[in-house]
Amino acid sequence: MSTSGDPAERRAALISAAHSLHNRARALLGSRADPARRPDEAPDLESLTETCLAALGSPGADVVGLGRVVADAQRIALLLREHDLVSGVSRLARAEQGLARLRACPSTATLLAEVCPEVTRSCGFARVLLSRVEDGRWLPWQVNDAVAGEPWVAAWSMNSIPLDESIRETQLLREHRAALVNDVTAPDIHPIIREGRSHSYVVAPIVPAGRVLGFLHADHEAESRACDETDRDILGRFAEGFGHLYERTALLEQMRARRGRVRELLASVDRALLDLTEAELELGTPTSATATPVRALREPPPELTPRETEVLELIVAGASNREIAARLVVGEGTVKTHVKRIFAKLGNLNRAQVIARYAAAEPPRVNASGRRPRGVGGQR
Structure with missing residues (x-):
């Protein structure tokens, strides 16, 4: 019998030994043994054992020969069961490894x-x-x-x-x-x-x-x-x-597709909000950048740079990004960058909120006599 370490070869050797044993039994028993199966299938060793045991009491039976067949049948059957158990566990482990690769x-x-x-x-x-x-x-x-x-x-x-x-x-x-x-x-x-x-x-x-x-x-x-x-x-x-x-x-796959659609939607919303934040809010109808009156803020936010303060004053005066760019002689993209930073520093306000806050903070107007005109600041 082969002692090869290859599981398939070892099983083939065990099956070959089982067929040889089956042939020995048929020679001893004649037609009382079951016909052999396919060469790659082990004969029914359990049935073979039962048949040999039953024949031991027959007149003229080869007791020694039949006894050896029974012993060998039990040994080969045990080896086959052991081999199939170990092989099955090993194959299950390989199947799990295959599933892990597919994962x-x-x-x-x-x-x-x-x-x-x-x-x-x-x-x-x-x-x-x-x-x-x-x-x-x-x-x-x-x-x-x-x-x-x-x-x-x-x-x-x-x-x-x-x-x-x-x-x-x-x-x-x-x-x-x-x-x-x-x-x-x-x-x-x-x-x-x-x-x-x-x-x-x-x-x-x-x-x-x-x-x-x-x-x-x-x-x-x-x-x-x-x-x-x-x-x-x-x-x-x-x-x-x-x-x-x-x-x-x-x-x-479905989750990735949905996530992609959500990202596109969020990007669209972000672009829309950015456009809304940078929308030109016209106060009055100035005809040009030089026509926009500008008044210095009484208390400019300390967190702003001097240039950002200039931009804020123009925003409060109602100037558009294009007008601010013309007034400061810079590109409109530069103005947009200043506007974003200003709004962020002031608490993520939008243009309308900034104008409402800092236009109301301008100093009250006075007449030549130093008095507030009637109707201003709650006066008569």
Whole structure:
């Protein structure tokens, strides 16, 4: 028996030993032993053991030979169970690693492009098909390289399959469970499966958050070993994780799209507010920059620079940005920068609020006699 560290080679060696043991038993028992299975499938060692034990009491039975068969059968069965358990745990770990790699996909398009190759790489299947369900119909979605060139995939793409009660997949969608199919001649197996020349396969529905998305089908190629319960469990776990990843990635895409729209909206609002803040507020109808009367503020804000104070005086006098630029012989962009800084320093006021505050702060007018004119400052 091989002692190779490769799990596949070790299992093949154990199965080969089981077949050799089965042949020994048939030589001892004749037709009482079950026929051998496929070369890649282990014979039923439990049934073989029971048959040998029952034959021990028969007249002329080779007690020593049958006893050795029983002992060897128990030993090989134990080694196979141990191997399959360890191999299954290892494959589950690799499947989880594959899902972790898919978690890094930035979009659903990338996720769909990567899923079938990842099932091949991390779960150990040769052929992988991802199909989808739309409006009660079933059609292929993505395949790995081993399936891509097969003609039945293209034919199926152009002629989707109705999901009715006549096919196995409909039942699996309803039950939300993975399945192992070793009899592809069963009436509920759709002919498209037989066109793919699969003699044994596993299938797992993808049903994230209760919504039917599709299926993952996988096998070990038509000429390779049959699928088993471990294959079913591995693909079922992967399909479950993939369903959650697809939902998560689709949700993140929606959130990114909405965030982009919100940013555009906020940018539009910001531009509108900026335009409103810088809108030219005309007090009176001055005909030119030199026609705008300017009066020094009684108490200019101390936080303003001398130039900003000049600009504030012109704002209070009702000058527009263009008029201020002409009066100070600077560019209109420079004036806008001064206006922004002034408004920020004064507590994020707008133009109208600044004019209302500082126009009211101007000193009262007096006549030649030094008295306030009638009607000003509450006088008669």
